[in-house]
Amino acid sequence: MAMDVIHTVAELRARLKSEAAIGFVPTMGNLHAGHIDLTRIARDRVATHGCVVVSIFVNRLQFGPQEDFASYPRTFADDADKCRAAGVDVIFAPTEAEMYPESQNYFIEPPEIQHILDGAARPGHFRGVATVVLKLFNMVQPTVAVFGKKDYQQCRVLDNMVRQLNLPITMVLADTVRAEDGLALSSRNSYLHAAERAEAPQLFAALSKIKKEIFSGRRDFSAMETVAVAALTARGWLPDYITVRRSEDLLVPVASDCALVILAAARLGKTRLIDNLELT
């Protein structure tokens, strides 16, 4: 069946009203192989009789005033081709006026987790993400929603929101898709110049080194973090953080914690890259 491209909530409701199972992949467009992998997972979950919906909306609410909202890559025609080739049933691409017809003054206010790590570097970001995702959930009313674990803190914020607000949605958190050299796929990779692109896998290398050290028995997380930050800084990066946290709430682990994740955010030239590695 041909893919539908829908811009309004009314049309979306009409299109989806008789669908028994809806698999949903929310995106901001500029789709890459990582997003396409999420659509494949959504398809697996709802099977051939279900409907796979991808939303494309660059959400002003989650960008800070100094951030790249205006320059964020908008590549709709290309995204639509990729979705079509991947067997997506519906693209939902609301306009700004459709998403925010009036000034949005009700928000989802996540707890402390919204203020740490990426939330400290990007005040208001997770409140903007959680608010638009709840709105998208209400518009699409999916059975299953799929998010990539590259945005680990986002996954935690949204998974907790769905659980605490009893949303009838199964959350699927998918493994990060990487380039052959280890770099996590991200729309922002397109900002990297050739030399920066060659350097970029060092972020994953730094995470992998810490993972190896932890597996070899080290528990002096803060010493490992300091060495990793210094090593990246020496290579010309500006790290925001490289840190070992509990995977559940992203707080600093205590001795008995064993479900851990190493998270990193660092600026390479003008581009801020994030990545993480779970330790299970």
Ligand code: PAF
């Ligand atoms: O991960 C993203 O692309 C965005 O944060 C999301 C979930 C689509 C909300 O705008």
